[in-house]
Amino acid sequence: MPESTPTPTVIFFDLDDTLLDDYAASSAGLRALMERLGHPDFNAARRLWDVQTDISFGAYLDGRLTLQEQRRERVRALAVQAGHSQIADEHCDELYQQYLAAHRHAWRPFSDVQPVLGALASAGIALGVISNGAESMQREKLAVLGITQHFRTIVCADTAGSAKPDPRIFHGACHQMGVAPQQCWHVGDRVRTDALGSSAAGLRPVLLDRHERYAGEDATGVATIRGLSDLLHLAGVPGPAAIGAPGVEAQ
Numbered sequence: 452m453p454e455s456t457p458t459p460t461v462i463f464f465d466l467d468d469t470l471l472d473d474y475a476a477s478s479a480g481l482r483a484l485m486e487r488l489g490h491p492d493f494n495a496a497r498r499l500w501d502v503q504t505d506i507s508f509g510a511y512l513d514g515r516l517t518l519q520e521q522r523r524e525r526v527r528a529l530a531v532q533a534g535h536s537q538i539a540d541e542h543c544d545e546l547y548q549q550y551l552a553a554h555r556h557a558w559r560p561f562s563d564v565q566p567v568l569g570a571l572a573s574a575g576i577a578l579g580v581i582s583n584g585a586e587s588m589q590r591e592k593l594a595v596l597g598i599t600q601h602f603r604t605i606v607c608a609d610t611a612g613s614a615k616p617d618p619r620i621f622h623g624a625c626h627q628m629g630v631a632p633q634q635c636w637h638v639g640d641r642v643r644t645d646a647l648g649s650s651a652a653g654l655r656p657v658l659l660d661r662h663e664r665y666a667g668e669d670a671t672g673v674a675t676i677r678g679l680s681d682l683l684h685l686a687g688v689p690g691p692a693a694i695g696a697p698g699v700e701a702q
Contacts, residue, residue, distance in 0.1 A: 458687050459576060459655065461628050463621075464602075465639030466582045469659055470564050471592055480554035484526065484546055490533035503528040512583060512614040522547045560596045561661070567679040568601045570690030579604040581624050581637065583644065586610045604628055615639075616648025625654070638682060646673045657682065 467473035481500055482493065490496050507521035516524065523543040530538045530546075571578060578601050582589045586607035593599040606624040608614035615621070625632050632653030639645025639658070642665055646656040650673065658665065658675045665675070676682055683690050 458574075459636040460630050460634040461577045461579060461625070461636070462571060462682075462686070463579045463581045463624055463635060463637045463649075463654070465615075465637075465641070465645050465659075466580055466589055466592060467584060468640045468661075469638060469645075470560055470580075470598065471596060472559050472561055475559065476554045476557040479557035480550040480552075481529075483553035484529055484550050485533070487546060487549060488530055488533040488535060490529065495532065496529060499528060499532050500525065508583075512608060518585065518609075519544070526550070555595075558592055558595045560598065561679070563679040564596070564598065566690065567683060568598060570683055570688055571686065572601055573690075574686070574688040576686065576688070577628060577630075578602050579606065579624055579628060581606045581615065581620060583608045583614045615644040616651065618648070618652035621649055621652035621654055636686075638679075642673075657685065 464470055477500070478493075478497065481496055484490070485493065485496055503525045507516060507524040510516040510524075511518055511521040523540055526543040526546050527538055530543075568578065580589070580593070580602050582605075584592075584607060586605070586609055589607050590599070590605060593602070593605070604624060604627045606620060606627065608620060611620045611623050613619040613623070621637065622632065625635055628635070633655075636655045636657055637645060637649035639649070639656075640660065642658060646658040650656040656673050658673050659677075659679070660675050661677060663677070674685060676685070
């Protein structure tokens with residue numbers, strides 16, 4: 452991204468694995484499930500959980516599964532991997548509640564979140580959240596993280612009627628903020644839903660790749676950052692988190 456890029460009027464953020472360390476939280480939940488199921492291999496469980504979550508949660512966003520059904524699919528896949536070929540829906544529901552309790556207990560923001568949000572707000576940039584998660588839970592996460600006050604709007608798939616990468620959810624968020632998409636940036640950790648989705652909707656995408664998962668992938672034209680402190684550099688905003696050389700790649 453060139454240095455002359457205009458400062459955005461609004462920056463929207465994804466939530467899970469952008470502001471909240473969802474990988475750590477979901478790992479805590481997964482370990483709670485593994486203990487109940489007698490599953491011995493975290494690496495195998497983690498790989499399966501990630502794949503099944505993409506499949507089942509994607510089906511939920513497409514309207515092919517209910518929220519409860521996609522949760523059951525994920526638990527059932529892990530149970531089968533642990534050697535339990537038959538598991539009732541009611542047992543899946545009970546196990547998922549245990550997963551969720553451990554997940555909630557582990558909700559933490561990344562260390563760069565508070566200082567960066569504060570610096571952006573001090574610079575007069577309005578902030579919002581666009582998430583594919585259920586709004587009630589996403590608002591709960593923001594409250595637990597202590598950052599709700601930074602955001603003028605919180606737009607979630609279940610109440611917006613569309614999900615990322617559908618342009619409608621981005622356009623709806625821009626409309627709520629009273630700005631054109633071209634005045635907005637969107638920061639998220641996934642190429643398809645966040646970076647390419649926001650770009651197609653007319654926003655400027657910023658791909659947050661904290662763990663270098665997308666090295667070598669084709670995200671042409673998308674600015675890639677390794678942490679939120681780099682976002683301050685991109686936006687031309689001073690702040691303590693911006694000190695040091697930015698890890699930005701303009702692809």
